Amino acid sequence: MTRKRFDDLDCSVACALDQVGDWWSLLVVKEAMLGTRRFVDFQQRLGIAKNILCNRLNRLVDSGVMSKVDAGEHGTRYEYRLTDKGRDLFTVITALRQWSERWNGNRDDLRLVDRISGHPIRQLRVESDDGQPLTVRDVRFEDAGAERLAKDA
Amino acid sequence: MTRKRFDDLDCSVACALDQVGDWWSLLVVKEAMLGTRRFVDFQQRLGIAKNILCNRLNRLVDSGVMSKVDAGEHGTRYEYRLTDKGRDLFTVITALRQWSERWNGNRDDLRLVDRISGHPIRQLRVESDDGQPLTVRDVRFEDAGAERLAKDA
DNA sequence: CCAAAACGGTTGCATGATGAAACCGTCCTG
C-alpha cells in the first residue's frame, strides 16, 4: 500500500506535511539554510543514504521548495538552492527549534543569533491582530461557509 | 533497516522531528487542538488505520506530547489530551498552516480566528530582540565555543 | 435482562519505503 496522501484532507496543515512532512525533508531544508548546496555535502552532513537524498531533493524541487541549478560550467556540477518558498520555511523550522529547546533542552552546539547585533532572536508567538499573545485556547476555527450563510441570512 | 534516528545529530530541529516529524503525528496533534479526544474520533476524522493511530498515540504519550486519561468510570473509555508540551506545538502548526496557505493557497474550509474578536490572527514572523523582522539571511548560527560562522546563504 | 453495538485495541498479510553498499558515466585534476 502506498502511503496515504494528505492533499485530499482539505487542510492546509495536511497539505504542508504532504510536501515537507517526512523524516528528511525539513532537515534537508534546514541544512540548506546553513549554507549547504551540493549533493555530497548534504549527504555527508546529514548522514543520509544517497538514494533517499536523491529522492528528497527531487521532491523538494518538484514542490518548488528548492531549485536545481547547473553551477559547473560543464554540466555535471549542480547546486541545490532554496527558493523563496523554501526560505519561507524559516519560520516553521525556527518554531520547531524553539519548541525543542524549550521542552527537550538545547541539544545544539549552534545558537541562532541576529547576524548584525549578535543577540539571540525572539521567541515566536501567535498573536491576535492587535498583538496580544494567543494560545490554542484563545482561537477557534471558523467555518467560512457558515460565515457566508450568516451574512446572506 | 530501522529508520535512522535523529537524536544523535546534536540538532534541536532533528530532535523535534524525532518526536513529531512523521507523517501522522502532527496531524494527530492538530486534530487534538480542534477538540478531538477519543480514539475512534481521531481514527474517523483523520482516516488513519487503527494500528498506526495506536502506535502514534502511544509514541506521543511516551514523548510527553499527549496524555492518556481514563475518562470512563469503568476502565475502557479513554481520552487522549494534549499536555502543555503538546499545546505548545500550536506555534509550529500555525507556522505550517500559514506557510501552506501562502504558497499552496487556502485548501481549508476553516479559518483560524481570535475567539473573542473573531478577527484572523497575525502572520508569524521571526524577529530580532528589538522586534525587527528577520529572514534566514539576517541570522547566523553562532558556535557557543568557537567562532565558526555559517557560510553565507 | 439480553442482544447488539461501541470502544480500544491486536494480529496477519500484502505492499511500499528505507538504508547500506555496489556500480556507473561524466568531468576535473595531477
Add this chain to the structure above:
DNA sequence: CAGGACGGTTTCATCATGCAACCGTTTTGG
C-alpha cells in the same frame, strides 16, 4: 591519461504502512 570527485541508479534485506479481520470489555436499546 589515470584516478578521483560528483551525482546519481540499482540491488537487496529489512522496516513501516494500510487494510481487514478478530477480540475482550463496556455501554446501550428494546
